[in-house]
Amino acid sequence: MTLETLLHAWSASPCAKNFSNAVYRTARCSLLFGVAYAATVLVSGYGIRRDAPTLTHDQVIAAVNVEKHRFGLDDKTIRVTFTGPDTIKASAGLRFDGTYEITLSPDNCILPLVRHEMYHIGAGHCDDAHKRALNSDDHIVPMLRYLFINEPQAILYSSLADKL
Ligand SMILES: [Zn+2]
Numbered sequence: 001m002t003l004e005t006l007l008h009a010w011s012a013s014p015c016a017k018n019f020s021n022a023v024y025r026t027a028r029c030s031l032l033f034g035v036a037y038a039a040t041v042l043v044s045g046y047g048i049r050r051d052a053p054t055l056t057h058d059q060v061i062a063a064v065n066v067e068k069h070r071f072g073l074d075d076k077t078i079r080v081t082f083t084g085p086d087t088i089k090a091s092a093g094l095r096f097d098g099t100y101e102i103t104l105s106p107d108n109c110i111l112p113l114v115r116h117e118m119y120h121i122g123a124g125h126c127d128d129a130h131k132r133a134l135n136s137d138d139h140i141v142p143m144l145r146y147l148f149i150n151e152p153q154a155i156l157y158s159s160l161a162d163k164l
Pocket of ligand 1: 120151154
C-alpha cells in the first residue's frame with residue numbers, strides 16, 4: 001500500500017470526515033472568540049471616561065432619575081444596588097419581578113457609567129438579553145450582538161449624553 005492510497009483511504013473514511021468537521025468548527029469558534037476577545041479589550045479599555053468625579057449614592061440615584069426621564073421610563077422601577085469596596089462591578093439587568101436593577105461598585109459610581117447602564121435599560125438591551133437567555137441555546141450570536149452593537153451604543157451615549 002502506497003502512501004497515496006493510504007491517504008486516500010483515510011480521507012474517505014467517516015473518521016476523517018468527523019475530524020475535519022471538528023477542526024473546522026473549532027477553528028470557526030476560536031476565530032469568533034478571538035474577535036470578540038479583542039473587541040472586549042478595546043471596549044473596556046478605551047470606551048468609558050474614567051476621570052469623571054465619583055458620585056455619592058444620592059447623586060447616583062438623582063442621575064438615574066434624570067436618565068429615566070430622558071428615556072421615558074418614569075413609570076419603571078429601577079433599583080440601584082451599591083456593592084462593597086472589594087468588588088469591581090457595573091451592570092444593568094431586568095429582574096424576574098419586571099423591575100430593573102443597576103449594580104455599581106464604589107469605583108464605578110461615576111456619571112458616564114450611570115448613563116452607560118441606563119442606556120442599556122432605555123434601549124431595551126436588558127429586555128432582549130432576558131428573553132434570549134430564556135429562549136436561545138445559541139450563545140455566540142447574542143455575545144457578538146452585545147459586543148458589536150449594544151456595547152458600542154451604550155459607550156457612545158455615555159460620552160455624548162451632554163450633547164444630545
Ligand atoms: Zn455595557
